[in-house]
Amino acid sequence: MRLAANDICVxxxxxxxxxxxxxxxVPGQITAIVGPNGAGxxxxxxxxxxxxxxxxxxxxxDGVPLSDLDRRxxxxxxxxxxxxxxxHWPLSVRSVVALGxxxxxxxxxxxxAADRQAILDAMTAMDITRFAARSVAELSGGERARVLFARxxxxxxxxxxxxxxxxxxxxxxxxxLFAILQRLAAEGRTIAVVLHDLSLAARFCxxxxxxxxxRVVAAGPAVETLTPExxxxxxxxxxxxxxxxxxxxxxxxxxxxx
Amino acid sequence: MSDTRDIxxxxxxxxxxxxxxxxxxxxxxxxxxIGPAGFGIPRTQAALILMEIRLPRTLLGLLIGGALGLAGAxxxxxxxxxxxxxxxxxxxxxxxxxxxxxxxxxxxxxxxLALPLGGMLGALIATLLVLLLAGPRGGSLTLILAGVxxxxxxxxxxxxxxxxxxxxxxxxxIVYWLLGSLADRSMTHVxxxxxxxxxxxxxxxxxGPSLDALSLGEEAAENLGVDLARLQLTAIxxxxxxxxxxxxVAGGIGFVGLVVPHVLxxxxxxxxxxxxxxxxxxxxxxVLTADIILRLLTPAGDLRLGxxxxxxxxxxxxxxxxxxxxxxxx
Numbered sequence: 277m278r279l280a281a282n283d284i285c286v287x288x289x290x291x292x293x294x295x296x297x298x299x300x301x302v303p304g305q306i307t308a309i310v311g312p313n314g315a316g317x318x319x320x321x322x323x324x325x326x327x328x329x330x331x332x333x334x335x336x337x338d339g340v341p342l343s344d345l346d347r348r349x350x351x352x353x354x355x356x357x358x359x360x361x362x363x364h365w366p367l368s369v370r371s372v373v374a375l376g377x378x379x380x381x382x383x384x385x386x387x388x389a390a391d392r393q394a395i396l397d398a399m400t401a402m403d404i405t406r407f408a409a410r411s412v413a414e415l416s417g418g419e420r421a422r423v424l425f426a427r428x429x430x431x432x433x434x435x436x437x438x439x440x441x442x443x444x445x446x447x448x449x450x451x452x453l454f455a456i457l458q459r460l461a462a463e464g465r466t467i468a469v470v471l472h473d474l475s476l477a478a479r480f481c482x483x484x485x486x487x488x489x490x491r492v493v494a495a496g497p498a499v500e501t502l503t504p505e506x507x508x509x510x511x512x513x514x515x516x517x518x519x520x521x522x523x524x525x526x527x528x529x530x531x532x533x534x
Numbered sequence: 535m536s537d538t539r540d541i542x543x544x545x546x547x548x549x550x551x552x553x554x555x556x557x558x559x560x561x562x563x564x565x566x567x568i569g570p571a572g573f574g575i576p577r578t579q580a581a582l583i584l585m586e587i588r589l590p591r592t593l594l595g596l597l598i599g600g601a602l603g604l605a606g607a608x609x610x611x612x613x614x615x616x617x618x619x620x621x622x623x624x625x626x627x628x629x630x631x632x633x634x635x636x637x638x639x640x641x642x643x644x645x646x647l648a649l650p651l652g653g654m655l656g657a658l659i660a661t662l663l664v665l666l667l668a669g670p671r672g673g674s675l676t677l678i679l680a681g682v683x684x685x686x687x688x689x690x691x692x693x694x695x696x697x698x699x700x701x702x703x704x705x706x707x708i709v710y711w712l713l714g715s716l717a718d719r720s721m722t723h724v725x726x727x728x729x730x731x732x733x734x735x736x737x738x739x740x741x742g743p744s745l746d747a748l749s750l751g752e753e754a755a756e757n758l759g760v761d762l763a764r765l766q767l768t769a770i771x772x773x774x775x776x777x778x779x780x781x782x783v784a785g786g787i788g789f790v791g792l793v794v795p796h797v798l799x800x801x802x803x804x805x806x807x808x809x810x811x812x813x814x815x816x817x818x819x820x821v822l823t824a825d826i827i828l829r830l831l832t833p834a835g836d837l838r839l840g841x842x843x844x845x846x847x848x849x850x851x852x853x854x855x856x857x858x859x860x861x862x863x864x
Contacts, residue, residue: 322753325757327753327756327757347759347760347761348759350759351757351758351759354757355757356753356754356757357754358751358753358754361750361751361754362750362751363749363750364614364748364749364750364751365614365749365799365804365805365806366804367749367803367804367805368803371803371805372749372750375746375747375749375750375758376758378743378746378747378758378759379758379759381743411804424750427750427754431758
């Protein structure tokens, strides 16, 4: 499924956050949404998930406006993982992951074989099967982040949108997460992640959208977009792009004037 | 392995519900069997006493307890707050004010049903006021603030009615009514309150999956297909219908909506959807048990139901304090 924002403007509490932003997410690719704090990255992701209605422009799935889909169809098509996700009750790990199956339930069919398989697959992918019966309240922040990501995976949506999914993860689990995202992309899913770690963006994402002050600075294939010039322009500080042991690395080289 | 663990906790919830239902049947039969006419089911004027006096009392106990327990579970789930209770959104105080005004104006002496009808009108006005103040997408904090505002206003007006009352009998009647009771209620009260309580209960029982999704926060719940505005409207109207009618018919019965879901929550793995039916049954058990105890202690009917539920609820809460302290201890 192809998810596109066409020239959207979003206003939050009388303050305009996005100014005519366009972005196209294509199946089979991981798109990084990057930019400085307050650039509107999370708002763009929420608008793509249908959680914020643009005042101007629209978001479409395969050409169909997102606002035309009913809630359950949208929930089965787009999985969204908020930033710093929370769990309000000390639920068991498995029951949190199982919440991802809610859009698939009908009044008669719940906890089907397909549900159980999806839950097990999601838990296996995130390496949390051994916690299954534990309460999420007992887990560390990174472990809990993996549980909540597994919830989004269990949703089995063709489009996956995650706001800083690697926040709180150790390097090994961050790499594991991207390995899973790459596998999902290879299966033909459409994926977008908001990232602060530009090196991960340069290494794993095929395309990128750079936002600054609610506008697109650059968008397109990651190799053409995540360049020192564009990043320097967006972040207001000199950025260097290099390569260590064959791995792309992006670092701020010098604090610029803004 | 993980699967069997979860199925075990699910069957544990099922067993809990089964056990609660069995206790409820027992308590309901006991409630029917107890009264000043003697212990056991009397044989002579039997049917009359049973049908006219004890049956309405038992039915109201079942419905009111269930309504309060369920509304508590729904509001705690909706507000993510284990200390929320039906009173927090101002509906019980609104119903209280309506009934108090019916007594104060003398309407209830002229026409007995003015009391419950006034209570329902008060609950309706309070609910509309809370919904208006909180707005369709106000979120839980605005809802609590609106509830507290409406509740304080209603309580202040009840105090004003007491303050200005020139008739000492009316004052005594108001105070007694506010303490809550199932005594001297007829089938008319049941017919009056039951439709609203049942409608509210049915509305609230459907909220399980949405409340489960809401454990992940509003955005994740919305992404899972939950209509937040509709959830808020259903939760409030369900609670308002059932708690408003319960308060209008029986007066203020505190603590049930707070303590029942709180005590049962760990036993259902903290899952809001599983807590709903358990709290429905648990609330009915608590209210019927309290009503049986007070009838056994004071057959003349001096002891009020709201006093007994509060007295029974406090030890349960003290036990919770003890447990929480032990869990949080380093």
